[in-house]
Amino acid sequence: MTELNKTDLSGIKYDADGLVPVIAQDHKDGTILMMAYMNAESLGLTLESGKAVYWSRSRKKLWRKGEESGNVQTVKALYKDCDGDTLVIKVDQIGGAACHTGHRSCFFSERDGNAWKVISTPVFNPAEVYKK
Amino acid sequence: MTELNKTDLSGIKYDADGLVPVIAQDHKDGTILMMAYMNAESLGLTLESGKAVYWSRSRKKLWRKGEESGNVQTVKALYKDCDGDTLVIKVDQIGGAACHTGHRSCFFSERDGNAWKVISTPVFNPAEVYKK
DSSP states (O other): OTTBOOTTOTTOOOOTTSOEEEEEEETTTOOEEEEEEEOHHHHHHHHHHSBOEEEETTTTEEEETTTTTSOOEEEEEEEEOTTSSOEEEEEEETTSOOSTTSOSSSOOEEEEBTEEEEOOOOSSOHHHHTOO | OTTBOOTTOTTOOOOTTSOEEEEEEETTTOOEEEEEEEOHHHHHHHHHHSBOEEEETTTTEEEETTTTTSOOEEEEEEEEOTTSSOEEEEEEEGGGOOSTTSOSSSOOEEEEBTEEEEOOOOSSOHHHHTOO
16 A cells, blocks of 8 residues: 555545545455445545445444444445546455455445345354454 | 337336446457446347347437447346446447547556546547538
């Protein structure tokens, strides 16, 4: 992450709440792991630390991804889209799972006919990881 | 797309504006092409037609992706995330480019040091495609 820093982070368009959606993608195989939000502070902390820091909209506070589970995301690259209102980070997902359910990806429900089908098996047991 | 239909699209959580973010990913190599929004109507039209129909927040109307450029997105699969507030569609991007700038992906700006670097070359010339 020495090649990423937060000087001049212009070109990013935050929404009315000061947030920008961030898609986390596995840097090795391109799997989309999750989508969450950052504000300017969490983006700065992400670039400084090299680990993904989001803004939790439900808890209304900084969310240092993996602080409880240990499943941090090491950021390998950062992209913005054509109008600057969405970001992609390519990450190395420590622990192998991004989702609080234990699934590797939060997108483990695939549309199948007129229902949703679970397409993966949890990598960890949430009851054990979040027991505190 | 015969295996996708819109019966019982429960489990999707729309925001206060009735929208859900949708990440379009290339079904072949996993490249993230763009992110846009759908409302319930555009999602229904997407599933009925098998082609991505978004809701344009700027124009406040249905956005039949590719209706002007011809670069439609044939939907191969649909996923929702763990809390149902974000969708992923895997698509076949006709014309090879999803972005109105002519780039294959909207995420053609990569963070490099303290600036953004353009990492791809446009597939088409927007001035020719959108000349109407």
